[in-house]
Amino acid sequence: MDYTxxxxxRAYRRxxxxxxxxxxxxxxxxxxxxxxxxxxxxxxxxxxVGVCEHLDEADKIVxxxxxxxxxxxxxxxxxxxxxxxxxxxxxxxxxxxGSMHIADTSIGMLGANGIVGAGAPQAVGAAxxxxxxxxxxxxxxxxxxxxxxxxxxxxxxxxxxVIDVPAIFVFExxxxxxxxxxxxxxxxxxxxxxRAEAFGMKVWxxxxxxxxxxxxxxxKLLDYVRQTGHPAAIELxxxxxxxxxxGDPQRYRAKGELDRIRDxxxxxxxFRKAPSTRELLEExxxxxxxxxVAELIDRAVEEARGAARCDPSQIDEDVYAAY
Amino acid sequence: MTVMxxxxxxxxxxxxxxxxxxxxxxxxxxxxxxxxxxxxQEAIGGIxxxxxxLVGKFGPERVIDTPISESAIVGAAAGAALSGMRPIAELxxxxxxxxxxxxxxxxxxxxxxxxxxxxxxxxxxxxxxGAGMNAAAxxxxxxxxxxxxxxxxxVALPTTPADxxxxxxxxxxxxxxxxxFEHKALYGRxxxxxxxxxxxxxxHARMAREGGDVTIVALGRMVSFAEKAADKLAADGIGCxxxxxxxxxxxxxxxxxxxxxxxxxxxxxxxSPPRCSVASDIGALVAQKAFTSLDAPPELVTAPHTPxxxxxxxxxxYVPGPPAIEAxxxxxxxxx
Ligand SMILES: Cc1ncc(C[n+]2csc(CCOP(=O)(O)OP(=O)(O)O)c2C)c(N)n1
Ligand SMILES: [Mg+2]
Numbered sequence: 269m270d271y272t273x274x275x276x277x278r279a280y281r282r283x284x285x286x287x288x289x290x291x292x293x294x295x296x297x298x299x300x301x302x303x304x305x306x307x308x309x310x311x312x313x314x315x316x317v318g319v320c321e322h323l324d325e326a327d328k329i330v331x332x333x334x335x336x337x338x339x340x341x342x343x344x345x346x347x348x349x350x351x352x353x354x355x356x357x358x359x360x361x362x363x364x365x366g367s368m369h370i371a372d373t374s375i376g377m378l379g380a381n382g383i384v385g386a387g388a389p390q391a392v393g394a395a396x397x398x399x400x401x402x403x404x405x406x407x408x409x410x411x412x413x414x415x416x417x418x419x420x421x422x423x424x425x426x427x428x429x430v431i432d433v434p435a436i437f438v439f440e441x442x443x444x445x446x447x448x449x450x451x452x453x454x455x456x457x458x459x460x461x462x463r464a465e466a467f468g469m470k471v472w473x474x475x476x477x478x479x480x481x482x483x484x485x486x487x488k489l490l491d492y493v494r495q496t497g498h499p500a501a502i503e504l505x506x507x508x509x510x511x512x513x514x515g516d517p518q519r520y521r522a523k524g525e526l527d528r529i530r531d532x533x534x535x536x537x538x539f540r541k542a543p544s545t546r547e548l549l550e551e552x553x554x555x556x557x558x559x560x561v562a563e564l565i566d567r568a569v570e571e572a573r574g575a576a577r578c579d580p581s582q583i584d585e586d587v588y589a590a591y
Numbered sequence: 592m593t594v595m596x597x598x599x600x601x602x603x604x605x606x607x608x609x610x611x612x613x614x615x616x617x618x619x620x621x622x623x624x625x626x627x628x629x630x631x632q633e634a635i636g637g638i639x640x641x642x643x644x645l646v647g648k649f650g651p652e653r654v655i656d657t658p659i660s661e662s663a664i665v666g667a668a669a670g671a672a673l674s675g676m677r678p679i680a681e682l683x684x685x686x687x688x689x690x691x692x693x694x695x696x697x698x699x700x701x702x703x704x705x706x707x708x709x710x711x712x713x714x715x716x717x718x719x720x721g722a723g724m725n726a727a728a729x730x731x732x733x734x735x736x737x738x739x740x741x742x743x744x745x746v747a748l749p750t751t752p753a754d755x756x757x758x759x760x761x762x763x764x765x766x767x768x769x770x771x772f773e774h775k776a777l778y779g780r781x782x783x784x785x786x787x788x789x790x791x792x793x794x795h796a797r798m799a800r801e802g803g804d805v806t807i808v809a810l811g812r813m814v815s816f817a818e819k820a821a822d823k824l825a826a827d828g829i830g831c832x833x834x835x836x837x838x839x840x841x842x843x844x845x846x847x848x849x850x851x852x853x854x855x856x857x858x859x860x861x862x863s864p865p866r867c868s869v870a871s872d873i874g875a876l877v878a879q880k881a882f883t884s885l886d887a888p889p890e891l892v893t894a895p896h897t898p899x900x901x902x903x904x905x906x907x908x909y910v911p912g913p914p915a916i917e918a919x920x921x922x923x924x925x926x927x
């Protein structure tokens with residue numbers, strides 16, 4: 269695979285932004301600054317970025333309850349996201365959605381989603397639109413190992429094959445759905461890709477904690493989908509570094525498991541070690557990005573804290589009728 | 592009598608039911624928690640703490656952790672019930688009736704009638720509902736109105752620990768499907784709970800307070816808000832009857848009509864949006880059957896006709912609160 273310096277720097281910046289955004293949220297939530305349910309994406313950065321670095325704004329993605337990483341990877345405004353999560357009127361969704369419902373349809377981010385399994389059928393619809401537009405664009409549904417057990421996901425996969433649209437099912441297998449293990453809840457063991465295959469799709473598998481692995485595999489998948497217009501699926505083996513939600517004691521984990529995955533499966537560390545990174549980039553350049561991202565996140569939190577709050581009198585805006 | 596909160600009352604009732612009746616099973620996502628993990632079964636005991644200790648006592652054959660598959664959870668409960676069991680199925684959030692709607696409204700609700708009375712489907716569907724946690728549009732809804740509209744379903748919404756136990760036991764002894772709504776914000780509410788097999792018949796309202804000047808019918812969490820409003824009004828010498836219907840299907844029409852006949856004034860407080868709501872239903876009931884007793888138009892205090900917003904300022908404005916209830920009561924008194 270031919271990498272460019274610009275491409276790698278951009279991908280690293282996106283992954284570092286996700287990591288620091290989430291780590292900062294982890295701290296602020298512990299302080300009680302942030303209302304609602306928040307699911308952090310740390311550990312899965314390579315998955316979102318490895319997929320979305322291939323997309324432009326006309327390609328669509330549909331996300332999940334663990335959506336911050338997908339949003340950042342697709343190019344959502346980080347400060348607008350932070351404001352949204354703080355419940356500000358200036359947030360990307362005017363403070364009405366919060367962490368679980370960030371969307372920016374203008375850049376092809378069709379929404380994070382609080383209903384597990386709701387996204388895959390919507391990606392099929394977005395793929396119908398892509399096919400109608402005839403410009404080789406695609407629609408991607410991100411789903412977890414838990415979401416892959418919803419009937420909606422099965423229906424979507426079957427229908428995508430039947431009506432032959434460029435929908436891509438990206439399964440991020442982080443091995444847990446809330447407190448349940450994938451080896452229990454996914455009847456095919458922890459193999460999700462074979463399910464997609466059974467619906468008649470071409471499937472790929474990659475290490476979703478390794479940017480280069482995900483990016484290179486997605487390149488093949490996207491070549492195929494953009495050329496044929498057929499749906500496809502990919503299973504990304506990855507990890508989540510924090511609890512299911514903030515405050516989760518994670519008693520389901522093995523002893524030492526978190527230390528091990530943080531040590532062995534950290535997408536940022538792995539990125540730095542990859543041969544193409546070492547060949548094209550200096551460590552110092554990546555350190556500089558880390559610093560710039562830290563400044564951006566500081567600014568985002570500061571602005572979110574000071575941003576306009578929602579005014580109760582605006583509660584029935586964007587509703588076509590009030591009673 | 593033992594003092595405990597609603598969460599523990601539900602937990603204890605399920606424990607006792609499973610001990611008493613081997614046909615009672617519980618199924619849902621993470622109701623045991625930890626299946627297929629190093630931490631093992633019972634790593635969690637239900638995210639709401641209502642199924643703690645069950646899998647250890649009754650085993651994974653009766654306390655079934657399911658994949659995230661609400662249609663299959665509710666459908667499986669239906670099939671088990673048609674086959675003679677008494678399943679309790681948990682929907683972690685009531686909002687997920689959007690996922691399993693067919694099983695609830697076209698299947699479970701229909702069997703007894705549609706099969707000429709030769710089928711019984713005694714499932715208890717536990718639906719955790721309500722706003723107040725800034726959980727936004729898809730994790731906060733008070734959907735009892737939707738299911739109250741479906742013939743064939745019974746709908747319970749306990750507000751006290753004693754009623755949580757009594758209504759759950761009643762559900763587990765009846766032959767009909769029961770939609771059992773548990774408000775997240777009420778789990779910590781404490782009260783005295785009768786020991787043993789305490790049952791509360793469906794269709795019998797609880798008179799939470801007698802005051803005589805205005806009738807307030809309040810649903811679920813709104814009962815405690817109505818009580819707060821009534822405390823303030825009492826200081827001005829205004830007495831409120833507060834009726835907690837406990838079940839919206841069947842509905843205790845008589846308790847409501849009797850009270851309105853005394854007071855001539857009705858305020859209904861409902862956490863759902865106003866259209867096609869339990870509030871509008873009770874308003875219509877009173878207009879039809881107690882028209883001549885009314886001294887003022889019925890007041891409906893409801894959520895607005897919007898999805899539930901995330902921002903705390905907006906969510907607070909969404910949920911009907913004591914000040915809105917107090918103002919509505921005063922309007923009925925000032926009318927004319
Ligand atoms: C329809 C529905 N059922 C259940 C839930 C509660 N819930 C939220 S996230 C989650 C686990 C999802 O697991 P997975 O798809 O693997 O995603 P992950 O959390 O690992 O990112 C569950 C059960 C929900 N939000 N929607
Ligand atoms: Mg998962």
